[in-house]
Amino acid sequence: MIQFASKNIRFLNWVYEFPVLKYFFVVHIDRLRAIDSEKIIENFFRFLYVTDGPSKQTKQGRFATLNENAAKYLHDGEIKVHDVGVSNGITSLELNQYLAKMGKNAKLTISDKFSRFTVKKGRVTKVYDADNNLMFGYIFGAVASKNMKTFFISKWLFSMLERFSDGKDIYTISLFHPMVMNAIEANELKEIEYDIFTSKNACEYDFVRCMNVLNLGYFGSEMNVVGLRNLVDSLKENGLLLVGRTSQNGEQNATFYRKEQDRLKVLEHINAGTEIQHLAEII
Numbered sequence: 001m002i003q004f005a006s007k008n009i010r011f012l013n014w015v016y017e018f019p020v021l022k023y024f025f026v027v028h029i030d031r032l033r034a035i036d037s038e039k040i041i042e043n044f045f046r047f048l049y050v051t052d053g054p055s056k057q058t059k060q061g062r063f064a065t066l067n068e069n070a071a072k073y074l075h076d077g078e079i080k081v082h083d084v085g086v087s088n089g090i091t092s093l094e095l096n097q098y099l100a101k102m103g104k105n106a107k108l109t110i111s112d113k114f115s116r117f118t119v120k121k122g123r124v125t126k127v128y129d130a131d132n133n134l135m136f137g138y139i140f141g142a143v144a145s146k147n148m149k150t151f152f153i154s155k156w157l158f159s160m161l162e163r164f165s166d167g168k169d170i171y172t173i174s175l176f177h178p179m180v181m182n183a184i185e186a187n188e189l190k191e192i193e194y195d196i197f198t199s200k201n202a203c204e205y206d207f208v209r210c211m212n213v214l215n216l217g218y219f220g221s222e223m224n225v226v227g228l229r230n231l232v233d234s235l236k237e238n239g240l241l242l243v244g245r246t247s248q249n250g251e252q253n254a255t256f257y258r259k260e261q262d263r264l265k266v267l268e269h270i271n272a273g274t275e276i277q278h279l280a281e282i283i
Helices: 001-006 009-016 021-025 038-045 064-073 090-101 152-163 178-184 220-234
Strands: 078-082 103-113 116-121 127-129 134-139 142-145 170-172 203-213 236-244 252-260 263-270
Touching: 021 134, 021 142, 064 090, 064 203, 064 236, 064 252, 064 263, 090 134, 090 178, 116 236, 134 152, 134 263, 142 152, 203 220, 220 236, 236 263
Parallel strands: 078 103, 078 203, 203 236
Antiparallel strands: 116 127, 116 170, 127 134, 134 142, 236 252, 252 263
């Protein structure tokens, strides 16, 4: 079926509408990398949830205006950039390309703690996120997902799936966009392991972007403060921070900050600004 699907775009455009089929193809996504259809790539990664709530979703052109705003605040010379929580990474690649177009010598690093799923195959297929939490799998030929447990049958299947021991056939699935993977392999982008709540990168970056990660819908105030503090610590003095959230209508509500004497100074609010402005004032 994988071989058939890779040559039938119409079929794949239909598949992602049905979770039972979609999750099957996600397990085999690496074998579909050659498919040249942005719609398919975007939709296959959409709404793949991970432990702490966020889902893997983004699309091309999402942060075009924010890229333009960022460029005007960045100095000349070499710029070290860290894009945090990049989902499939396509917006990071666009940022890198835009800064190059504007004559900025940017060295862009990307990170997403949940950039890969681990597949463990045996009597059943089980898929885990970066925190080793079981997210979905196949049992008795049916899909069982942590985020489909509102249905009785799915809840029962997931509980059954959890009882099976892990298989010995283990491999990882990258959730990065194919073009992003190509850019990493070509050393145009650098990928690092980074956890916004525990990793330390003291005074390393000139620009840090963190969109759709730190917000009140995912984390409480205390966790957001910890994440913000770590981002600020990772910036050089006078470094630029962009933090915000995409609303349901696609509007970007974000704020640009400058790091001055270990505090954050507001440079510009985009639309309503970040919803954690009050937390940024107290760190």
